[in-house]
Amino acid sequence: MSRYRFVFSWRWIRLHVLIWLILLPSFYGLGMWQRSRYHERSAENAVIKTAMNASPVPIEGADAVGAAVPKSERWKQLTLVGTFDPAHQFLARNHQNGGNPGFYVITPLTLGDGTSVLVNRGWVPTVSTDEQQSPPIPAAPAGTVTVTGRLQQSETKGNTGIRDVTAGLPTGQISLINTASLAVTTGLRLRGGYTEVISMKPGDSSQITAVDAPSLDEGPYLSYWFQWWLFGVIAIGGWITIIRREAQHRDREAAEAAEEDEYDDEYEEDEEYEEEDDDTEAETGLEPEPETAVASTAVPSAAVTGAASGTATAPAP
Structure with a gap:
């Protein structure tokens, strides 16, 4: 460690x-x-x-007047029978289809008991680059109609994240499909949720695009x-x-520092050894003789040896 x-x-x-x-x-x-x-x-x-x-059920048993739709009841398929009330219809803004801006057409359907339910008939595009301008609304089918649709909760800022700015919009436009506020505006006895059309008899105008079925994609959350x-x-x-x-x-x-220290120690030891040799020579007074001195003394020795043996060397002619 x-x-x-x-x-x-x-x-x-x-x-x-x-x-x-x-x-x-x-x-x-x-x-x-x-x-x-x-x-x-x-x-x-x-x-x-x-x-x-599940099979569609009558709305009377699934959505009461003024009652909030539980989240668990959302998407339930319903059957509605009644007549459309075009005098109180609205355009819900800021809804796209295939990336194109437009509106949802929201028309109340009056049921046999006198109560009404907001019906999202589908999507219509904007008529110009000005998204504030209301497009013409295709007429709703006249007489008694039978609607099969999906139950949705009343829209609020809490469940959509969208602020309600309906008060600042052109007449007939809404920012949220909020049944409580629209009940006050229209004076109708609206049921608590609203319905998205799946099918209708008789059919609606071809100028209205049906709302897409909900996506079952789980999104990127798992990854x-x-x-x-x-x-x-x-x-x-x-x-x-x-x-x-x-x-x-x-x-x-x-490791590198240790190697450097070891090298320095060896270098110091070599220097100390050389210094000891120098000190020894200085104390004895001996100096190494050059090789030339040895060679010069060799010749006289030979001459002396010859003289002793009585042999004379003749000079060269």
């Missing part, structure tokens, strides 16, 4: 705080948020599937959920890798 003692320094403590107290809790929290969104979407899709597989947690695993792996590389770097520096 001594090689990792540096991780307790202040510089490294800041890294630990960044990883463990900021990044990892953030990644975990974001992953849990995407997880909750995924489960919400899955639960909603289960409700839609159940509703779409986002695992991505955020994968970022957490990567952060931990990066933290470990940085610490290990720093330890390896410090080990290499220590």
Whole structure:
């Protein structure tokens, strides 16, 4: 553990705080948020599937006057029989179809008991680049009609995230399909929710595009959920890798420093040995004889040897 003692320094403590107290809790929290969104979407899709597989039921037993539609009852398929009231119809703005701006046509349907229900007949496009301008509304079928539709909750800022700005819009336009406010505006006894048309007899105008069936796509929440947690695993792996590389770097520096110290010690020992040799020669007074001196003394010795043997060397002619 001594090689990792540096991780307790202040510089490294800041890294630990960044990883463990900021990044990892953030990644975990974001992953849990995407997880909750995924489960919400899955639960909603289960409700839609159940509703779409069930047979339509009369609206009288599913949506009462002034009552709020529970979220669990949304998308329930209903059967409505009555007559349209075009005198109190509206255009719900800011709705697109295939990326094109337009309006939903909202027309009350008066039932046999005298109560009314708002019916979303479908989508019509804008007539110009000015989205404030109301397009002409195709006439609703006259007489008694039979509508099969999907039950929806009354729209509020709470369940749509859209602020109600109907008061500032041109006459006949609304920003939210809010049954409570429209009941006050029209004076009708409106039931608590509204209905999206699936089919109608007799049929509606061809100029109105039916509202698409709900999508059962679960969205990107599952992949986002695992991505955020994968970022957490990567952060931990990066933290470990940085610490290990720093330890390896410090080990290499220590090894290089040790080699340099060993080289310096050997160099000092060599210098001390040479100094000892110099001191020894100085004390004895001996100096090494040059090789030329040895050669010059060799010739007289030979001459002396010849003289002793009585041999004379004749000079060269």
